[in-house]
């Protein structure tokens with residue numbers, strides 16, 4: 302961080318303290334990327350104790366239910382199938398182990414950086430059936446959609462997608478509509494908003510009377526977003542604002558929205574880890590692309606598996622519980638041997654807290670801005 | 672995995688409408704630019720790259736600053752860069 306940025310951080314921290322006074326504010330950062338930045342930079346220790354971050358459901362790896370992991374493993378263990386996935390997914394626990402364990406037992410599981418890499422693999426190894434395990438919010442869905450379109454254009458017969466793409470609006474509605482939610486505003490997911498546009502979050506002030514600020518991912522972005530939320534409170538406003546203007550427009554990326562609409566259709570319902578089934582909260586492939594739909598081509602067990610009894614991920618994802626308030630946090634559940642999903646990806650609240658925050662709430666971590 | 676990484680567009684290969692070459696952490700990599708092509712692209716533009724696809728054009732000055740900060744951040748950014756530069760599957 303440059304001297305200018307440090308100076309800006311200092312000004313924002315002072316403004317936040319001034320605006321917040323003694324009143325208590327709870328702001329939910331929806332996106333796991335924000336959770337990571339918040340802990341990485343020790344932001345809570347810079348803010349007055351009455352301004353609190355509450356972690357939200359926006360970590361795509363965290364919300365994959367156990368049953369879907371089992372479906373992926375069932376495919377990966379088929380003789381002819383190579384399953385490709387992002388590295389974050391390897392350790393996600395399913396009902397019967399993880400993809401990493403399946404791989405150790407001989408399943409052909411490969412890590413890819415991009416869905417295009419999975420498609421390239423299918424072209425290179427025509428004797429294998431390549432399945433891409435697709436996860437992610439609106440940020441990632443266009444990449445999968447374009448890859449399917451490319452597979453169609455090139456008539457690639459040995460490529461398909463196990464689609465788990467989800468939307469952000471429906472889980473937020475479910476969460477904010479539930480009784481007992483005590484929030485004073487939301488920090489909106491910047492990279493989802495790149496695709497959907499900042500205006501897509503207008504339902505939050507309109508329907509739930511909460512302000513939201515779409516935020517970038519730098520520490521100063523988050524500080525500024527908190528200051529913007531507090532300014533709204535101070536001036537009696539309730540708006541959807543956009544702090545991340547350098548990448549996010551009001552309308553979003555129209556080309557990305559168009560490919561999503563072309564390739565995907567909304568599922569009636571989809572199960573979320575810890576949050577239960579949420580209507581119209583996920584994408585499946587349209588019928589015209591069913592030859593690229595692994596669920597149609599191979600069938601998957603599709604069995605829903607309850608979360609482990611000790612697991613508090615659902616409450617962590619709803620912001621109802623902090624990571625360290627889970628009985629197995631840091632003991633039975635660690636990034637190396639996760640019980641729940643929030644400990645797997647670096648964007649999960651439990652993993653972020655485990656890596657950077659553990660001392661913070663016991664008062665041992667010095668306040669710092671890097 | 673939701674990281675979007677700003678990268679500088681260094682080449683637009685002729686005859687390849689959907690491909691741009693970006694520079695990232697000292698390495699060059701081809702990314703798909705179909706989602707931002709309509710906005711008009713020129714070498715030197717900054718793009719926000721996510722899983723091999725450019726999803727937005729960014730303001731140059733801001734993007735350069737973000738890159739510097741991300742490099743200092745290490746951790747997941749470095750993981751993402753590594754997997755990106757490795758390319759393909761493993």
Ligand code: SF4
Nearest residue numbers: 614627634641644651
């Ligand atoms: S500590 Fe583990 S089990 Fe508990 S909420 Fe976090 S990820 Fe879930």
